[in-house]
Amino acid sequence: MLIKTGIPTNEDIKEIVPSKERRGKGPVAIIECFQEIPCNPCYTACKFGAIKEFENINQRPIIDFQLCTGCGQCLTKCPGLAIFIIDESYSDTEALVQIPYEFLPLPKEGIFVTGLNREGKPICRAKVVKVKQGKGENKTSVITLKVPIEYSMEVRFLNIEDYFSDNTIICRCEGITLGEIKNLIKEGYETIDEIKRISRVGMGPCQGRTCRHLLLQEIAKETGQNMKNMPMSTFRPPIKPINIGIIAGGEDDE
Amino acid sequence: MKTTEIAIIGGGPAGLSAAISGASSGAKVTLIDRNYSLGGQLKKQTHKFFGSQKQYASTRGFCIANILEDELKKYGDRVEILTNATVLGLYEDKVITIEQDKQYKKLKPEKIIVATGASEKFLAFPNNDLPGIYGAGAVQTLMNEYGVKPGNNVLMVGAGNIGLIVSYQLIQSGVNVKAIIDAAPQIGGYLVHASKIRRMGIPILTSYTIKYAHGKDAVEKATIWKIDENWEPIPNTEMDFDIDVICISVGLSPLADLLWQIGCKMEYIPELGGHEPIRDDNLETNISGIFIAGDVGGIEEASSAMVEGRLAGLCAAKSLGYYYGDYEERRKDLIDQLISLRSGPVGDKIRSGLRKVII
Numbered sequence: 122m123l124i125k126t127g128i129p130t131n132e133d134i135k136e137i138v139p140s141k142e143r144r145g146k147g148p149v150a151i152i153e154c155f156q157e158i159p160c161n162p163c164y165t166a167c168k169f170g171a172i173k174e175f176e177n178i179n180q181r182p183i184i185d186f187q188l189c190t191g192c193g194q195c196l197t198k199c200p201g202l203a204i205f206i207i208d209e210s211y212s213d214t215e216a217l218v219q220i221p222y223e224f225l226p227l228p229k230e231g232i233f234v235t236g237l238n239r240e241g242k243p244i245c246r247a248k249v250v251k252v253k254q255g256k257g258e259n260k261t262s263v264i265t266l267k268v269p270i271e272y273s274m275e276v277r278f279l280n281i282e283d284y285f286s287d288n289t290i291i292c293r294c295e296g297i298t299l300g301e302i303k304n305l306i307k308e309g310y311e312t313i314d315e316i317k318r319i320s321r322v323g324m325g326p327c328q329g330r331t332c333r334h335l336l337l338q339e340i341a342k343e344t345g346q347n348m349k350n351m352p353m354s355t356f357r358p359p360i361k362p363i364n365i366g367i368i369a370g371g372e373d374d375e
Numbered sequence: 376m377k378t379t380e381i382a383i384i385g386g387g388p389a390g391l392s393a394a395i396s397g398a399s400s401g402a403k404v405t406l407i408d409r410n411y412s413l414g415g416q417l418k419k420q421t422h423k424f425f426g427s428q429k430q431y432a433s434t435r436g437f438c439i440a441n442i443l444e445d446e447l448k449k450y451g452d453r454v455e456i457l458t459n460a461t462v463l464g465l466y467e468d469k470v471i472t473i474e475q476d477k478q479y480k481k482l483k484p485e486k487i488i489v490a491t492g493a494s495e496k497f498l499a500f501p502n503n504d505l506p507g508i509y510g511a512g513a514v515q516t517l518m519n520e521y522g523v524k525p526g527n528n529v530l531m532v533g534a535g536n537i538g539l540i541v542s543y544q545l546i547q548s549g550v551n552v553k554a555i556i557d558a559a560p561q562i563g564g565y566l567v568h569a570s571k572i573r574r575m576g577i578p579i580l581t582s583y584t585i586k587y588a589h590g591k592d593a594v595e596k597a598t599i600w601k602i603d604e605n606w607e608p609i610p611n612t613e614m615d616f617d618i619d620v621i622c623i624s625v626g627l628s629p630l631a632d633l634l635w636q637i638g639c640k641m642e643y644i645p646e647l648g649g650h651e652p653i654r655d656d657n658l659e660t661n662i663s664g665i666f667i668a669g670d671v672g673g674i675e676e677a678s679s680a681m682v683e684g685r686l687a688g689l690c691a692a693k694s695l696g697y698y699y700g701d702y703e704e705r706r707k708d709l710i711d712q713l714i715s716l717r718s719g720p721v722g723d724k725i726r727s728g729l730r731k732v733i734i
Contacts, residue, residue: 123566123569123570124561124562124566125560125561125562125579125581126562126569126573126579126581127562127566127569127570127572127573127579128570128573128574129570153567153570154567155566156565156566156567156720156721157719157720157721158425158565158567158719158721159425159426159427159676159678159715159716159717159718159719159721159722160425160426160427160432161426161427161432162423162427162428162432162433165427165428165432165433166433177715177718177719178426178427178715178716178718178719179715179718179719179720179721179722198423198433199423199433199567200422200423200424200425200432200433200567201425201565201567201568201570201571202567202571203567203570203571223547224546224547237574237575237576238574239570239573239574240573240574240576241573241574241575241576241577242576258434258435258438259423259433259435260435261423277574278574278575
């Protein structure tokens with residue numbers, strides 16, 4: 122519950138989100154202000170009359186999504202940093218999310234960062250497409266992130282570290298990256314063994330101890346499967362690489 | 376003895392606004408503050424303020440301090456500012472005694488506005504005297520006034536607005552906030568503040584209190600535990616945090632020593648944070664010529680303190696005969712602003728408290 126945890130619930134969000142149709146038309150302000158507090162700068166900031174005049178200052182903002190142009194004036198004025206601009210018209214698979222940001226250093230345009238949800242959990246990789254540095258005394262910067270479209274109503278903050286980087290090493294022994302694994306899954310390889318045979322992941326000195334679990338997680342995530350129902354790799358001796366001579370030489374045990 | 380028309384004790388949001396209002400009405404004002412510079416707690420507030428345009432909404436607190444100080448200085452000779460000056464006593468004949476730069480001074484004003492603000496509440500738990508255990512005000516002073524990091528890993532005790540805001544400022548300064556805990560079953564501060572911290576992954580644990588602070592020369596670890604609906608700790612719910620700072624932010628109480636000294640009628644109103652003076656709509660206490668403004672009269676947001684300051688300054692000036700045709704209009708506008716700021720659900724407690732002290 123929001124008042125116990127600070128995390129708006131799905132019900133809270135459902136109440137304030139514009140229709141899918143409106144979201145697909147272009148940028149629009151999402152106002153995540155769920156409590157009556159004495160505050161109205163969003164109304165005074167709006168030049169398009171989209172945020173209705175407050176009957177009293179404690180009223181929660183009411184926005185007409187048809188009038189909202191997604192200009193973002195309200196976003197930098199909101200003292201609660203509770204307004205975001207999303208644009209689902211960007212492409213069929215990606216959306217833009219504008220986030221108020223008050224930390225230094227600012228991310229550089231073009232880099233990849235990690236999109237965090239309302240709970241602060243990393244949920245996807247996001248590209249920083251624009252950084253609008255806060256001006257004058259306002260100082261609130263606006264970061265525009267490009268995220269997978271299904272995360273447009275989820276990503277609400279960012280970590281400057283790129284947790285989901287394609288260059289992240291999954292298999293240290295064989296030097297296989299997350300990007301390579303993802304591509305293989307996209308091509309249709311969906312079990313650990315399949316990916317092992319095509320890429321050599323898990324076939325180095327550690328024999329999969331480090332990567333096996335990560336690989337399983339990644340397949341589960343990309344294919345929407347539950348890890349407990351997924352096949353493990355096949356286990357055969359020897360459990361660690363040894364010199365063939367040791368086997369050939371054998372032991373005198375008749 | 377030095378005299379003035381209105382002495383204002385305290386140069387925070389309420390006192391600065393009172394001085395502006397008094398001087399703009401035509402009175403000679405003397406503003407006294409114990410710090411080197413004016414602005415009080417505004418100086419430490421890096422966040423944008425709530426409220427409406429009239430209370431500088433969406434402007435950062437320290438910028439508001441500068442705006443108010445500049446506005447006050449416009450009134451030139453009518454304004455006297457004493458900084459680094461602590462009021463030591465307030466006497467029946469309305470004489471104020473002041474220590475300024477190691478000198479003892481007296482001032483006899485005709486009217487006095489007490490705008491001394493509030494002090495922080497503390498918590499009783501074992502080892503709460505270890506170095507590294509701070510009040511939230513001290514943490515803000517270190518970080519935002521002196522640019523000093525208070526430590527590296529913080530447990531914040533208190534999820535009211537101050538606890539939430541200071542947590543955010545700590546994170547902005549590159550300090551880890553391990554968790555924010557609060558004994559109440561729900562978050563006391565504005566939920567937008569809570570959400571913006573929560574989405575950075577900082578847990579907010581309600582119904583938790585601090586059990587023990589560990590450490591030899593300084594705090595090293597904090598143990599917290601859950602409490603039930605009767606505020607009794609529940610055994611085996613303990614959690615440990617490796618930290619070097621515990622920041623206590625469990626509320627404020629009015630700093631009303633001077634009002635007690637001069638014999639104002641005081642009432643204990645828990646909704647307002649402690650003992651508050653009885654006063655009328657114009658913020659005048661039961662002692663004629665003694666006005667109050669801001670947190671000394673009950674803990675609220677700085678936006679209300681600024682409006683109260685304007686009101687007290689206006690009414691004190693009027694009682695000296697500085698009276699213009701628009702007085703009633705200005706007074707009504709200020710009272711309407713206060714009613715509006717206090718009208719919502721977060722103002723419930725304030726309204727119920729004020730009903731008991733405004734006569």
